Amino acid sequence: MSGGARIPALAAVLALLLLPLAGPAAAAGGPVVRLSASQAGTGGSSQAGTGGSVTARGSGWRPGTLLMLLVCGRATPSRGVIGGTNSCANGDGRAVTTDAHGSFTRKLPVAEPPVPCPCVVHVATVTGAKAEADAVLQVAGHPVAPLPAETSGGRLSILSDTRLTGSGGVLTWFGAPPGRTLEFTAGNVGTSPLQDPVFRVGTAHGVFAPRWDEQQWHGTLAPGRKALVRLPVELSAGAHGGYTVSLEYDGRVIAEQPWEVGRPWGVTLFWLLLCLVVPAAVFRAGMAVVDRVRPRRPGGVRHRRLPHPASRPARSRTSGPGPAPTLPWFTPGSVPGDPAGRLSAPHHDSPTSPPTPTPKGPT
Structure with a gap:
């Protein structure tokens, strides 16, 4: 092989060796x-x-x-x-x-x-x-239309990752609308200043389309300058789950930020207590009504109240036993038609007294 033929051969070998390095580069x-x-x-x-x-x-x-x-x-x-x-x-x-x-x-x-x-x-x-x-x-077969003209002068560019700052309070735990602040650093890479740029902030839940809200940042951004932009973001009351916050400027989405919103457990706790308290109150009211309309039992009382201890007669501890009760003997004349008391209770002679002689009349 001549020297002139070796040069193309060496060039081909070097090209094959350098070809795998072209991909990573x-x-x-x-x-x-x-x-x-x-x-x-x-x-x-x-x-x-x-x-x-x-x-x-x-x-x-x-x-x-x-x-x-x-x-x-x-x-x-x-x-x-x-x-x-x-x-x-x-x-x-x-x-x-x-x-x-x-x-x-x-x-x-x-x-x-x-x-x-x-x-x-x-x-x-x-x-x-x-x-x-x-x-x-x-x-x-799909229609073709020209793109909207680019705005001349200032051009806005996002220089840092977007982030959501802030936290929810006690009211959010009970279903108040959760809110955050979308922060990012924007820079003007154009040739003219940007004054009061208008952004569109969208919030999307799951696979649904975002709901857009226009937010205007008040200030002037000179060419080659950057500034920290803060835009408020708020969801509807009781919102929870996975959300995506999108940032759009000049008809183009320039940033997206995920947002995981916690469940308002205060609302769940409120309904749980409501389900326990209301049936108990209804049950007590129903029992009170039944107690008032229920008829009394014959010979009985509906409510018995014991007398207060202070109203009871005090018993003397120093006095002895009271006199023995007397028998209800009939007294003479207590029976009608018997003035002499012959119908009164019979008189029993005492065993120690002698018998009463019976008078004898003339025969």
Whole structure:
């Protein structure tokens, strides 16, 4: 082999040796998602009709991370998804968990989003630190509309993770509306100042769509400056369970924060006591009514009260026994028609007295 032939051969060997290192180097730039080449359309994008499917392959993600794949409209990789998940076909999304190398492969059905294209396959983390990536997708037969023009001048960017501060009080334990404060650090990366920016704060329970509330931050953010923004967040009375607080600015969801709201156990305790006290009170009232309308027994009394000890006659302890009771002897004349008392009780002679002689009359 000549010297001229050895140089291309050595170059080919070096290229093969350096090829495996190209993947980690590319992955170091951030998470990436690509669609299957068999469905590639014009301009490097993928094209598929409703009812079909595309295969998404990702790399550069954190290992063991749960991801959500959605087909979204009004979106581009440079501007992201305008309108957040409200612009996506949420009912046809798919979930996938990355492997030990931060890669994944998942087949995703093509569905029409609720807004016109341009469309993308949006991949975002479900738990942990927020990360997302988009791949352009052309949905055949779906309408296409131009995106809203970008506002010139100031551009707001979130420089720190959002957090919820504050805690509930005693009234919240009894069903009062729970409230928190959404805090984050915002910076102006544009060329002109931002004055009194208006945010939209949404609260969503479970899989339901968020309820949005406009919140205006009063202040001026100069170019290259940052500031701490605090926005109040409040739920309805008696709310409990898992909630998600979303932050939207300029038609784009820029942050999401989970919120686990405890159950108002004071309300449960109140109803438990009510179920015990009310039946007891009704039972006592019913027994009182029955006691009043119940008829008396013959010869008896309904209520017997013993006399007070102070009203009883005092018995003298120093006096001796009283006189013996006398027998009720009949006295003469006590019987009608017997003035002489012949019908009175017979008189028994004493055994010691002599017998009374009977007078004899003349014969």
